[in-house]
Amino acid sequence: MVVSPTEHAEHAEHAEPAExxxxxxxxxxxxxxxxxxxxxxxxxxxxxxxxxREHLGLTGPKKGCDHGQCGACTVLLDGRxxxxxxxxxxxxxxAEVVTVEGLAAITPGxxxxxxxxxxxxxxxxxxGFCTPGQLCSAVGALAEAAAGHPSAVTPEAALAEPxxxxxxxxxxxxxxxxxxxxxxxxxPAIVRAVADTVTDGAADGDGDGDSDSEAGPGADAxxxxTPGxxxV
Amino acid sequence: MKPFGYVRAGSxxxxxxxxAAHPDPxxxxxxxxxxxxxxxxxxxxxxxIDVSRLPLDAVEERPGGGLRIGATARNSDVAAxxxxxxxxxxxxxxxxxxxxxxxxxxxxxxxxxLQRTRCPYFQDVSKACNKRLPGTGxxxxxxxxxxxxxLGHSAHCIATHPSDLAVALAALDADIxxxxxxGSGGTDDDGDGDGDGTRTVAATDFHxxxxxxxxxxxxxxxxxxxxxxxxxxxxxxxxxxxxKVRDRASYAFALASVAAVLDLDPATGRVRHVALAxxxxxxxxxxxxxxxxxxTGAVPDADTVRRAVDAELDxxxxxRDNAHKVVLARNLARDALTTLTTLAATARRAP
Ligand SMILES: Cc1cc2nc3c(=O)[nH]c(=O)nc-3n(C[C@H](O)[C@H](O)[C@H](O)COP(=O)(O)OP(=O)(O)OC[C@H]3O[C@@H](n4cnc5c(N)ncnc54)[C@H](O)[C@@H]3O)c2cc1C
Ligand code: SF4
Ligand code: FES
Ligand code: FES
Numbered sequence: 001m002v003v004s005p006t007e008h009a010e011h012a013e014h015a016e017p018a019e020x021x022x023x024x025x026x027x028x029x030x031x032x033x034x035x036x037x038x039x040x041x042x043x044x045x046x047x048x049x050x051x052x053r054e055h056l057g058l059t060g061p062k063k064g065c066d067h068g069q070c071g072a073c074t075v076l077l078d079g080r081x082x083x084x085x086x087x088x089x090x091x092x093x094x095a096e097v098v099t100v101e102g103l104a105a106i107t108p109g110x111x112x113x114x115x116x117x118x119x120x121x122x123x124x125x126x127x128g129f130c131t132p133g134q135l136c137s138a139v140g141a142l143a144e145a146a147a148g149h150p151s152a153v154t155p156e157a158a159l160a161e162p163x164x165x166x167x168x169x170x171x172x173x174x175x176x177x178x179x180x181x182x183x184x185x186x187x188p189a190i191v192r193a194v195a196d197t198v199t200d201g202a203a204d205g206d207g208d209g210d211s212d213s214e215a216g217p218g219a220d221a222x223x224x225x226t227p228g229x230x231x232v
Numbered sequence: 233m234k235p236f237g238y239v240r241a242g243s244x245x246x247x248x249x250x251x252a253a254h255p256d257p258x259x260x261x262x263x264x265x266x267x268x269x270x271x272x273x274x275x276x277x278x279x280x281i282d283v284s285r286l287p288l289d290a291v292e293e294r295p296g297g298g299l300r301i302g303a304t305a306r307n308s309d310v311a312a313x314x315x316x317x318x319x320x321x322x323x324x325x326x327x328x329x330x331x332x333x334x335x336x337x338x339x340x341x342x343x344x345x346l347q348r349t350r351c352p353y354f355q356d357v358s359k360a361c362n363k364r365l366p367g368t369g370x371x372x373x374x375x376x377x378x379x380x381x382x383l384g385h386s387a388h389c390i391a392t393h394p395s396d397l398a399v400a401l402a403a404l405d406a407d408i409x410x411x412x413x414x415g416s417g418g419t420d421d422d423g424d425g426d427g428d429g430t431r432t433v434a435a436t437d438f439h440x441x442x443x444x445x446x447x448x449x450x451x452x453x454x455x456x457x458x459x460x461x462x463x464x465x466x467x468x469x470x471x472x473x474x475x476k477v478r479d480r481a482s483y484a485f486a487l488a489s490v491a492a493v494l495d496l497d498p499a500t501g502r503v504r505h506v507a508l509a510x511x512x513x514x515x516x517x518x519x520x521x522x523x524x525x526x527x528t529g530a531v532p533d534a535d536t537v538r539r540a541v542d543a544e545l546d547x548x549x550x551x552r553d554n555a556h557k558v559v560l561a562r563n564l565a566r567d568a569l570t571t572l573t574t575l576a577a578t579a580r581r582a583p
Contacts, residue, residue: 023237023254023279044280045233047267067268074334080308081334086267090238091260091282141333149312152328152482159321162314178482179332 029093033058034102042089049073049084052099060100060132064181071180074133074140075099081140083179100132103139114197115139122193126184134180138194141176142168151175168198233270237279244429244457247283248412251455254279259457261304261343264335269348273357274364284340288459291315297465303342303409303458307397308333310341319466322491325474326400332483342458345398345408345438348449349391349515350485352376362388363446370446373551379487382548382557384514389446390551392512393439394485399511400474401435402519403491406463408438413456430459439516446515467505470495471575475568476511477560486512488560494532494572501577503527508569510561513548520544520565532573541565 030039033056040055049066052058052075064072066085073085076098084097104111115138118124125131145151145166150159153175154166166172173191182190237254241247251257256278260266263284269275288302291313299315310316311327331339353359353371360369372380372390380390401408411430439450452458476489489511495504506527508520526540541562548558 023239025235025237027238044236044238066271068264068331068335071332071334077337080337082338083264083332083334086262086264086335087338088238088260088263088267088280091240091263091280091284137334140337144308144312144333147312149308150317150324150328151333152325154328156321159317159324162312162317175482176333179334 027090029089031089031092031094032096034098035105044088044090046089047085048075048077048087048089048092048097051089052084052097058099058101062129062132064129064133069181070130070133071137072130072133074136074180076136076140079143081137098136100135103135113139114200115194118193118196119190122189122196124189124193125186130180130182130184134177134182134190137177137180141173142194142198145172145176168195170195233273234276234278236277238282239279240282241286244286244411244459247281247286247457248455250279250281251412254281257281259283261340262306262338264331264339265343265347269355272355274348274355283342283457294462299463301341301461301463303460304340307331307336307339307341307344311336320400320404320463320472322400322403322472322474322493323397323463326396326491329474329476329489330396341397341461344395345458345461346450346452347395350394351380351391354391363391363442366445366447376553377551378553379485379512380551380554381514382550382554382561383510383518384441384516385549386442386444386446388444389442389515391442391446391515393449393514393516396474396476396486396489396511398435398439399489399509399517400491401461402517403472403493403507403509404435404463405507406435406461407432408435408458409460409462410452411457411459413453432462435461436517436519442515449515467495469498469576469579470505471572471579473568473572475564477564488512488557488564490561490564490568492568492572494569494576496532496573496576501531502529503532506569508565510565513557513561522547523565527569532569534570537566537569537573541569
């Protein structure tokens with residue numbers, strides 16, 4: 001409702017607001033979404049989540065809470081996971097966005113993404129509402145660990161040794177994925193699925209699912225669900 | 233949400249000038265708090281001045297071994313930064329204890345320090361709140377206040393400050409660097425005469441107690457920008473930690489938290505320096521100076537630690553429904569000091 005292609009206003013970024021003229025309340029935003037460039041005029045109030053869902057028809061990212069409290073809206077923004085419900089589209093002009101719909105396309109050799117396969121094999125959902133956010137979050141979380149980003153549960157010794165990848169153990173995965181709530185409580189299977197992709201690497205690209213029979217190293221310890229539930 | 237104008241600032245000067253030139257302006261960092269509050273109608277700016285792309289995102293070593301963390305650096309990048317992890321791991325720990333991975337990727341350091349309270353009445357425009365609308369009263373006093381303050385609150389406001397980072401900065405005696413304000417485009421009143429338009433405020437003085445003016449969270453002036461956090465060089469041999477207690481193990485605000493630094497004299501085992509800051513208990517990080525005085529110069533055995541912590545927390549004035557926080561804080565502070573004493577002793581024995 002707040003995107004209007006007929007808005008007359010100048011793009012605020014370049015607008016030189018004349019004396020006592022109210023500044024423009026809409027502007028032009030160019031985003032590269034799942035590999036395709038889109039230029040839209042939007043009201044400044046439009047969040048990236050609403051832009052994706054309402055104007056680009058990408059309904060993968062979900063609006064669970066609209067307040068940063070559930071993670072269902074998680075997308076990759078310039079390669080990093082972010083809650084799209086708290087991002088103003090206008091503030092991210094020029095950004096590269098990947099939603100769950102685009103995960104297959106960023107998979108070497110073609111999709112589905114190994115995490116998507118693992119979620120299927122491990123039955124890592126019930127209703128599936130949180131799944132697009134869980135998947136994008138897991139992609140980001142694994143990249144962060146590989147880049148050596150610590151988490152709240154990273155041991156002292158590893159924290160003191162920057163520059164090395166952090167081993168994505170089950171406790172690490174649970175902590176790193178805590179920004180994604182699952183009302184159905186599929187946490188144990190989600191952690192197992194993500195742990196599988198760590199064990200397999202990007203493997204099992206043959207798609208026959210044969211590497212899923214054995215639990216990954218973290219799978220047993222992963223049985224306890226991430227504490228979660230109510231909104232923050 | 234109310235319609236608003238948007239300006240992306242290219243430089244500090246531009247940001248300050250835009251603030252002065254536009255009606256009802258607010259600076260925008262990552263927006264993880266501001267956009268949320270705009271959706272709730274708590275914040276109703278007419279103009280957002282986006283400072284998130286200002287070239288203030290570096291983490292650098294300062295002459296003398298301290299660190300300078302730029303205000304637009306993202307929480308996740310600061311937590312992961314080699315200099316921060318090795319010089320002041322408790323800053324990494326405090327940041328990593330906050331929010332979630334995806335929020336930390338967006339949240340900036342300046343925005344983290346200036347985030348508003350999570351008091352549910354502050355966030356609900358249908359409720360009385362002196363912080364949101366001075367003079368309307370405080371719905372939390374007689375309402376749900378299990379998570380509210382036990383120290384330093386006033387009859388006007390019992391809110392706590394939610395930042396974990398701020399608690400670590402208070403314990404480290406960090407400084408906050410500020411620029412501009414009141415449309416002046418830089419006042420340069422830090423007395424250093426360098427004319428760069430900045431002033432610095434001690435982290436322990438940056439956040440306020442509510443008193444008669446709960447609408448002011450900090451001592452920042454209208455239009456002033458946070459440009460950096462300045463950390464001192466770590467004392468060789470000092471040990472530190474950050475711990476947080478919350479209703480769930482992750483992705484929740486603190487009921488109570490502690491940031492502590494301890495330096496023991498290797499010869500005598502006596503406390504040379506101790507800093508104890510408590511979070512989640514007050515309108516600002518609570519530097520436990522009474523406990524620190526009791527500990528300085530003493531051997532921190534179990535009894536001394538208990539007496540010191542009690543002397544501090546005997547000053548707590550819990551509300552109807554949050555006396556548990558005082559117990560949490562006592563145990564947390566004692567445990568932190570005991571852990572650090574052991575760590576310091578081990579560090580001393582190590583070659
Ligand atoms: C679900 C959830 C859970 C969270 N849990 C925690 C937690 O456990 N611990 C914790 O510490 N935090 C937590 N947070 C808060 C989060 O850390 C803050 O929202 C974030 O740090 C704010 O940074 P930002 O850059 O997004 O700020 P913004 O939202 O952009 O801004 C916040 C305020 O700071 C002002 N501002 C921003 N940058 C500057 C600047 N450079 N100079 C002057 N003013 C500026 C803005 O005008 C605004 O008033 C949580 C948030 C959410 C949504
Ligand atoms: S505690 Fe403070 S923020 Fe909460 S309702 Fe009272 S005045 Fe408002
Ligand atoms: S919809 Fe964005 S975090 Fe819940
Ligand atoms: S599968 Fe239903 S919310 Fe996660």
